Amino acid sequence: MSKHSSASRRKFLQQLGATSLATAATPLLTLGAQEKAEERILHYERKISSNDTIRIGVIGYGVQGHFDLTTALKVPGVELAGICDLYTGRLENAKEQFGPDLYTTRNYKDLLDRPDIDAVLICSMDCWHAQMTLDALAKGKHVYIEKPMVSKISEGYPVMEAAKKSGKVLQVGSQRVSSIGYQKAKELLASGEIGQLNMVNAVYDRQSSIGAWEYTIPKDASAETTDWERFIEVTEKMEFDAKKFFWWRAFKEVGTGVAGDLFIHLLSGTHLITNSKGPETIFSTGQLSYWKDGRNLPDVMSGIMQYPDSPEHPGYLMTLQVNFISGTGGQEIIQLVGSEGVMTLKGNGLTVTHSILPEAPGFGGYDSLFTFSKQMQDEMRAEYDAKWTPEQRRRPTKEDIIFKAPDGYSDHLDHFTNFFDAIRTGNPVVEDAEFGFRAAAPALACNESYFDKKIIHWDPVNLKLK
Numbered sequence: 001m002s003k004h005s006s007a008s009r010r011k012f013l014q015q016l017g018a019t020s021l022a023t024a025a026t027p028l029l030t031l032g033a034q035e036k037a038e039e040r041i042l043h044y045e046r047k048i049s050s051n052d053t054i055r056i057g058v059i060g061y062g063v064q065g066h067f068d069l070t071t072a073l074k075v076p077g078v079e080l081a082g083i084c085d086l087y088t089g090r091l092e093n094a095k096e097q098f099g100p101d102l103y104t105t106r107n108y109k110d111l112l113d114r115p116d117i118d119a120v121l122i123c124s125m126d127c128w129h130a131q132m133t134l135d136a137l138a139k140g141k142h143v144y145i146e147k148p149m150v151s152k153i154s155e156g157y158p159v160m161e162a163a164k165k166s167g168k169v170l171q172v173g174s175q176r177v178s179s180i181g182y183q184k185a186k187e188l189l190a191s192g193e194i195g196q197l198n199m200v201n202a203v204y205d206r207q208s209s210i211g212a213w214e215y216t217i218p219k220d221a222s223a224e225t226t227d228w229e230r231f232i233e234v235t236e237k238m239e240f241d242a243k244k245f246f247w248w249r250a251f252k253e254v255g256t257g258v259a260g261d262l263f264i265h266l267l268s269g270t271h272l273i274t275n276s277k278g279p280e281t282i283f284s285t286g287q288l289s290y291w292k293d294g295r296n297l298p299d300v301m302s303g304i305m306q307y308p309d310s311p312e313h314p315g316y317l318m319t320l321q322v323n324f325i326s327g328t329g330g331q332e333i334i335q336l337v338g339s340e341g342v343m344t345l346k347g348n349g350l351t352v353t354h355s356i357l358p359e360a361p362g363f364g365g366y367d368s369l370f371t372f373s374k375q376m377q378d379e380m381r382a383e384y385d386a387k388w389t390p391e392q393r394r395r396p397t398k399e400d401i402i403f404k405a406p407d408g409y410s411d412h413l414d415h416f417t418n419f420f421d422a423i424r425t426g427n428p429v430v431e432d433a434e435f436g437f438r439a440a441a442p443a444l445a446c447n448e449s450y451f452d453k454k455i456i457h458w459d460p461v462n463l464k465l466k
Contacts, residue, residue, distance in 0.1 A: 048077030052424055055081040057117040057141075059108045059132055060124035061090045063215065064146055068121050068173065071412045072144075075420050081117045084108045086227040087245075089218050106227050108132060112139040119169075119423060122146060125248045126256045127234050130155035137166040142423050144416070146173040147268070148260040149436035153444050153465065156437040163433040171419040171429040172436030174268040178418050179411035181348035184403045185336070186273045188343060193352055193401070195340030197274065200318040202266035202334045204258075205326035212291045212299060212324040213249045217242050243294055250295035252447070257297030258322040259284070259446040266320055268431065268439040269334055269345070275312040278438045278460030279305035284446035290325040299324040303446045308460070320446070341398070348405035354398040360388035437463065 054077060058069050061083050072078055082103035083094040091104040105111055111120065112135055119142035122132045130150045136143045143163075149172045150156045163170040176182055189197065206212065223229070223240035231245060232238055235253055249255040270276065282305050286298030303320035307313070336343040341354035363369065363384045369377055415430070422429045441463065445456040457466035 053077050053079055054118045054142075054420055054423055055079045055116055057082040057084065057111045057114065057120045059084045059111060059120055059122045059136075060128075060146075061085040061094055062123065064173075065121070065123035067412070068123055068144070068146070068416075071410070072121060072416050072420075074413055075417050078420060082111050082114060084111045086231055087218070087221075088225045089220065106230070109135065112136055112141060118142060119144065119420075125231075125254050126151040126260055127248075127254045130159055131234055133159050133170070134162050137162045137168055137170070140166070140168065142169040142419075144171050144173060144419050145436070147264045147436065148256055148440040148443060149433065150440055151256050151260065151444070153441050156441060156463070160433045160437055169419065169422045169429060170433050170436075171415070171422070172268075172431045172433070172439075173415070174265055174431060174436070174439065175412045175415035176265055176269040177272045177431050177435075178415035179269075179348045179405070180409065180414070181345060181350055181403060181405055181411075182269055182272055185343060185345055185350050186275075188350075188352060188401065189273055189336060189338075193341065194336060194338030194343050194354070195356075196314050197316050197336055197338045198314065199316055199337040200270050200274075200334065201321075201337065202270060202318065203321045203323075204262040204266055204332050205321070205323040205328055206330045207324070207326050207328070208330070209291075211330065213247050214291070214293060215246055217246045221246065247293075247295070250291075250293070250297055252296055252451075255297070256444060256447060258286075258299070258301045258324070259303070259443045259450075260440070262322045263301075263303060263320050263443040263446060264439050265332075266334060267443055268435070270318065270336075271435070271439055272430075273334075273336065274307075274316075276307055276438075276460075277310065277312065278307070278458060278463075279318065279442055280308045280458055280460060281306045282442055282445045282449055282456040282458060283454075284320075284449045286450055289323075297447075298450065301446070301450065303449075305442060310460075348409055348411055350401075350403045352401035354400065356396045356398065358395050359392040434463075 056072060056078060058065050062085070065085070069080065073080060080098060080102070082105065083091065084105050084107070085091055086106055091106070094104055095102055103114070111117065120136050122129060122136065122143060122145045124132060126148060129145055129148065133143055133145050150159055188194070221242040226245050228240045228245070238244065238253065244251050244254055249257060249261055271278070282303065284301060284303040286301030288295070288298055289300045291299045300323050305318040305320070307316045307318060309315040332346065334345040340356045341352055343350060343352045364381070369380065418430050421427065438460070442458065445458060449456050459466055
């Protein structure tokens, strides 16, 4: 690691130690404590021997493939060994970035056959996730698979089984679950900071053509330059369509829409914080409001999920929202509502505000009392005053909490560090195949609910449709 990088990490450490956390409850300071911060930084600054070097291959070098590879290479001891993509222009781009000697291919199985590759980052279209993951595990590769882990609920079971049997590390790419902000939220919820959880409102809105997946399509896009016949091997047979190749998230034949993309972030983050196994009833609705560009998945969508009482948490209701033409300009918020307060997560930070009921029940004011006779009012007021002290009638107050991740903090880097550390140490990852499926299945059920206009019943313990 360069001196500059080391200095940057030291600055990060100092910032993390000084993280703003206003609370009177000192046991809740654990995540922001200096020793915990040092533990995280050691992951980044650890000296790696040649025996610990991990060589990776990338399958799918589009937008997320670029982002994932850039972050992965920031982890010490990680080296790039090859890139696969169906579009020839992206393979040219890869060689321009990493040199003409970089191994590239249009057939991901050639990448998996290479003995010098230890792990693969699967950043392909959703429809290919399951097959590529199964093939990679069968070839003895560790797998970082972008969310959603699968594009159909039925694909989840063989992937979980293969991950278990392979003995290899599988991490699903919903990076928020590695966030220090989400870990802090988990800590605060478990401590009872907002009382008993009863509702979660989660929003991931956007307002841009790029945010709505209208990515730039190259001028040379064709069935030949995209290897279209190979692309549709796992789908129904279709005529070449550049939009379905480059805007794949917007089409149900190859992608999973806002549910498989953004609902997943909201679900995985909430499941981490609440320790939840998942909901038992799922309903969604949506519409095509603005991006009428040929897509067949909605650009505005809402989901409602009921989570049952469980050993992990009390029953709670969850609402999900994605709006691709939101006048807010875009926002990502998870709001956990409890009996004594609200915790709001934005990015990697959070705030907690409190509202606590008084011990005494309400009496007077906007009440039926004034509709009684004066004698009855006086008699009942005297009884109330005798039973409840002024202190018991007041709402208890509690300091608000603000937690902010330091400038430059990256949950994406933490997520990849977790993945590569698991490969080296054998320790579990934060988002394994089962965790990934517990988030993917309810999200994919939202699409089923949307198209079939029905409530989906799910068994979160046994991971099965009812």
